[in-house]
Amino acid sequence: MIKKCLFPAAGYGTRFLPATKAMPKEMLPVVNKPLIQYGVEEALDAGLTEISIVTGRGKRALEDHFDISYELENQIKGTDKEKYLVGIRKLLDNCSFSYTRQTEMKGLGHAILTGRPLIGDEPFAVVLADDLCVNLEGDGVLTQMVKLYKQFRCSIVAIQEVDPQETNKYGVIAGEMIRDDIYRVHSMVEKPKPEDAPSNLAIIGRYILTPDIFDLIEQTEPGKGGEIQITDALMKQAQNGCVMAYKFKGKRFDCGGAEGYIDATNFCFENFYKTGKAY
Numbered sequence: 001m002i003k004k005c006l007f008p009a010a011g012y013g014t015r016f017l018p019a020t021k022a023m024p025k026e027m028l029p030v031v032n033k034p035l036i037q038y039g040v041e042e043a044l045d046a047g048l049t050e051i052s053i054v055t056g057r058g059k060r061a062l063e064d065h066f067d068i069s070y071e072l073e074n075q076i077k078g079t080d081k082e083k084y085l086v087g088i089r090k091l092l093d094n095c096s097f098s099y100t101r102q103t104e105m106k107g108l109g110h111a112i113l114t115g116r117p118l119i120g121d122e123p124f125a126v127v128l129a130d131d132l133c134v135n136l137e138g139d140g141v142l143t144q145m146v147k148l149y150k151q152f153r154c155s156i157v158a159i160q161e162v163d164p165q166e167t168n169k170y171g172v173i174a175g176e177m178i179r180d181d182i183y184r185v186h187s188m189v190e191k192p193k194p195e196d197a198p199s200n201l202a203i204i205g206r207y208i209l210t211p212d213i214f215d216l217i218e219q220t221e222p223g224k225g226g227e228i229q230i231t232d233a234l235m236k237q238a239q240n241g242c243v244m245a246y247k248f249k250g251k252r253f254d255c256g257g258a259e260g261y262i263d264a265t266n267f268c269f270e271n272f273y274k275t276g277k278a279y
């Protein structure tokens with residue numbers, strides 16, 4: 001079954017400058033926890049224990065975060081502050097972490113291809129940590145998707161209905177509805193203008209991909225913005241075989257921009273921090 005989860009985290013995070021000038025976007029704290037930790041926790045909840053992170057220049061804080069800090073641990077040992085590290089220790093005890101660097105930022109598709117040596121020839125999940133996903137009612141989004149993978153055995157993208165005026169921020173799908181929350185994808189367009197969008201069903205930062213995607217990315221020419229788009233490779237996969245789109249249960253916050261980040265902060269403060277579930 002799926003064990004590996006890839007975190008492309010090499011992007012510049014320009015929407016969050018100057019905060020992201022010397023600090024990875026994925027280390028921005030939502031209340032008391034960095035974005036990437038929420039993502040890895042969601043992965044572990046889904047049974048994904050082999051965490052692979054695609055980093056870039058200036059991203060070393062990510063590696064340090066998923067490591068033991070002996071001085072710090074020694075300092076707080078036996079005090080009530082130990083509770084602050086319970087969550088991160090759980091991740092260190094249960095997951096392995098491996099890293100590779102994307103030396104040129106040629107887009108999300110290229111970042112995923114850069115992770116190929118860490119993934120090999122097996123299905124894997126992809127999490128864009130700046131999309132913070134939570135489901136207070138039940139399974140996390142990745143857990144929901146892993147369950148679906150067991151049924152369909154093909155690539156799955158998480159989708160959400162967005163304001164039709166905002167399609168130009170997303171990859172947008174069109175497809176045949178096979179259940180009220182599942183579509184078989186027929187077409188996919190990267191960041192279409194509202195008038196060109198095939199629907200308002202937007203792909204968000206959770207994917208399950210079968211490993212044939214790597215060859216398809218290799219054959220993909222740079223698309224919108226000169227970047228190698230995962231959407232273009234997924235479109236080929238949908239034409240050759242099968243890609244499902246899944247309207248997940250839960251909330252998603254786009255923490256790559258200020259508005260979503262503030263909404264996420266308020267939500268996590270109310271639902272996790274104030275209730276003592278934040279560590």
Ligand code: UTP
Nearest residue numbers: 008009010011012013014015105106107108111
């Ligand atoms: P974004 O489109 O959010 O780009 O990338 P970005 O650089 O992170 O942020 P902005 O738009 O400049 O503010 C989506 C995801 O893909 C990763 C990013 O780290 C983010 O998780 N990515 C993107 C890479 O790893 N490499 C790339 O070349 C591009």
